[in-house]
Amino acid sequence: MSTEHTTVSPAQPLRILIAEDNPVNMMVAVTILNRVLPGATILEAANGVEAVEKYNESRPDLVFMDLQMPDRNGFDATEIIRKTDPAAQIPIIAITASDMKEERERCLELGMNDFLHKPFVENAMIALLKKWIHPSAAEIQTITPDIQSSDSQHFNIAILKQYLSADIIGYTFLLEIMEATITELRKLSSQIWQHDEQWEDTDLKRIGHKLYGTATTVGLMELSRMAADMQVNPGTPGEQQKLLLTQLKEELDYCIHLLEESTAHLRYG
Numbered sequence: 336m337s338t339e340h341t342t343v344s345p346a347q348p349l350r351i352l353i354a355e356d357n358p359v360n361m362m363v364a365v366t367i368l369n370r371v372l373p374g375a376t377i378l379e380a381a382n383g384v385e386a387v388e389k390y391n392e393s394r395p396d397l398v399f400m401d402l403q404m405p406d407r408n409g410f411d412a413t414e415i416i417r418k419t420d421p422a423a424q425i426p427i428i429a430i431t432a433s434d435m436k437e438e439r440e441r442c443l444e445l446g447m448n449d450f451l452h453k454p455f456v457e458n459a460m461i462a463l464l465k466k467w468i469h470p471s472a473a474e475i476q477t478i479t480p481d482i483q484s485s486d487s488q489h490f491n492i493a494i495l496k497q498y499l500s501a502d503i504i505g506y507t508f509l510l511e512i513m514e515a516t517i518t519e520l521r522k523l524s525s526q527i528w529q530h531d532e533q534w535e536d537t538d539l540k541r542i543g544h545k546l547y548g549t550a551t552t553v554g555l556m557e558l559s560r561m562a563a564d565m566q567v568n569p570g571t572p573g574e575q576q577k578l579l580l581t582q583l584k585e586e587l588d589y590c591i592h593l594l595e596e597s598t599a600h601l602r603y604g
Contacts, residue, residue: 349375352395354386354412355430356404357548359516366508367457383407387415399451401430403544410445417446448495454552461565490593494554513598516553517591523588527580534576541570555590
């Protein structure tokens with residue numbers, strides 16, 4: 336099946352900085368930008384400290400800034416950038432999973448210019464690039480293999496394709512993002528059991544935030560729901576929290592199984 340796909344074409348090669356601590360989300364964003372901005376230099380920062388450093392080193396043409404990152408969050412990183420480079424008009428796009436009015440107002444007060452909501456949707460990224468870079472548009476066509484999940488209630492790959500315009504992303508990227516997700520989920524699953532039962536609310540909310548970003552992007556629907564709940568209510572210490580983490584671990588392991596099944600199907604048919 337062939338499909339149309341938009342490519343934006345600026346007059347000069349661009350430098351785009353992405354600050355995002357979730358490796359799956361970073362992979363998605365970089366892949367989209369490489370495809371729609373061929374020839375652009377994509378700079379990656381895993382936290383706000385790196386974001387400020389790479390901004391100062393490269394003076395990018397546009398910045399995508401995640402708000403919730405370790406070491407230094409996107410709010411603080413943006414404030415530092417605007418204070419140290421007040422004359423620059425470089426657009427900074429806030430990456431957020433929230434629709435809270437207070438958060439949007441704070442972003443604008445600190446000097447951010449616009450918003451990109453998680454999970455990343457390719458058309459939304461293209462619209463922001465056209466708005467702030469003003470490129471012309473072209474079209475390309477390609478084909479991607481069909482792939483299914485054996486349990487779409489827990490792994491709905493159609494959502495991943497929708498977010499990424501994935502009818503055109505092809506075999507290699509689908510395989511890469513699913514394998515990256517398996518690696519990330521295994522790390523989080525292991526992290527849950529590295530501690531004893533005494534968890535701080537902030538630690539559990541941080542795990543919930545990271546899980547939500549990954550699960551929602553990839554289409555792990557039940558895991559996404561559980562992660563969203565954990566961000567709001569991580570449970571009281573003791574049996575309630577232990578039960579919540581046990582259920583989360585079971586869902587993590589099941590999602591890993593579904594992803595491994597789908598990657599095997601993609602590799603071997």
